[in-house]
Amino acid sequence: VSRSRNSQREGAEPPAPEPLPIPVADAHCHLDIMGADVATAITAAAAVGVTQLVTIGCDLPSSRFAAEAARAHDAIFAAVAIHPNEVGDGIAEGVFAELTALAADPRVLAIGETGLDHFRTEEGQHRAQEESFRRHIALAKELNRTVVVHDRDAHDDVIRVLDSEGAPERTVIHCFSGDEDFARKCADRGWFMSFAGNMTFKNAQQLRDAARIVPAELLLVETDAPFLTAMPFRGRPNAPYLIPLTMRALAETRGDDLAELCGTVAANGQRAFRMPTAA
Ligand SMILES: [Zn+2]
Numbered sequence: 001v002s003r004s005r006n007s008q009r010e011g012a013e014p015p016a017p018e019p020l021p022i023p024v025a026d027a028h029c030h031l032d033i034m035g036a037d038v039a040t041a042i043t044a045a046a047a048v049g050v051t052q053l054v055t056i057g058c059d060l061p062s063s064r065f066a067a068e069a070a071r072a073h074d075a076i077f078a079a080v081a082i083h084p085n086e087v088g089d090g091i092a093e094g095v096f097a098e099l100t101a102l103a104a105d106p107r108v109l110a111i112g113e114t115g116l117d118h119f120r121t122e123e124g125q126h127r128a129q130e131e132s133f134r135r136h137i138a139l140a141k142e143l144n145r146t147v148v149v150h151d152r153d154a155h156d157d158v159i160r161v162l163d164s165e166g167a168p169e170r171t172v173i174h175c176f177s178g179d180e181d182f183a184r185k186c187a188d189r190g191w192f193m194s195f196a197g198n199m200t201f202k203n204a205q206q207l208r209d210a211a212r213i214v215p216a217e218l219l220l221v222e223t224d225a226p227f228l229t230a231m232p233f234r235g236r237p238n239a240p241y242l243i244p245l246t247m248r249a250l251a252e253t254r255g256d257d258l259a260e261l262c263g264t265v266a267a268n269g270q271r272a273f274r275m276p277t278a279a
């Protein structure tokens with residue numbers, strides 16, 4: 001999601017939810033923006049059955065942070081990229097070169113988040129964003145990494161660009177925000193769809209309808225922490241230990257058995273990112 005740095009971090013940390021019956025991964029969080037101690041975040045998450053975390057890069061410093069955190073902690077894996085909102089008029093060659101070097105690290109499993117954001121960016125920057133998205137897709141394919149796609153008000157263009165480049169073997173639409181029709185198009189292409197806490201919001205019926213028709217084997221769950229804290233804690237600070245809120249909402253919406261869905265989502269995480277099985 002776009003990074004309005006302070007708007008969603010008011011108030012006290014929500015209490016820990018009941019642990020999940022089977023551990024899953026948080027497919028998308030921003031440990032650097034959370035500003036929390038990484039080891040503490042891992043421990044809190046593991047205590048409720050969230051045993052692996054993918055921390056996401058948005059610019060060079062956060063991509064460096066992600067790679068370092070992943071090297072330092074078995075539970076953490078990294079994605080590196082320049083976020084579409086950080087592309088501006090284009091990515092400097094030196095920046096892309098360092099990104100490429102970081103992406104070669106075996107603890108960096110994904111290129112992301114990249115993609116298109118037509119909500120927060122001016123029309124004039126769309127061309128540079130698309131160019132950047134295409135370069136990130138090419139890098140993911142070159143290094144056999146997963147691509148993590150940010151899509152804000154840009155569903156059709158995201159499909160157009162991925163189709164024209166040829167999507168990487170493992171493609172994740174993060175913070176899925178489309179309707180049933182978009183979910184079907186993603187499913188037809190074998191792309192993973194990752195749901196965040198916003199699917200629990202009162203006004204998000206369209207998202208719940210979409211979540212219901214996603215094939216179970218393409219479903220992922222994420223916090224996008226520190227943003228988008230699930231109900232009933234909307235507006236409070238988000239963190240990977242709150243994954244059970246969204247995981248339970250997904251199972252309930254879909255009418256799935258929680259343990260069964262956790263098992264499927266856990267396996268999906270390992271397939272989507274080629275993560276090793278959690279210790
Ligand atoms: Zn995003």
Ligand SMILES: [Zn+2]
Nearest residue numbers: 001056113224
């Ligand atoms: Zn994000």
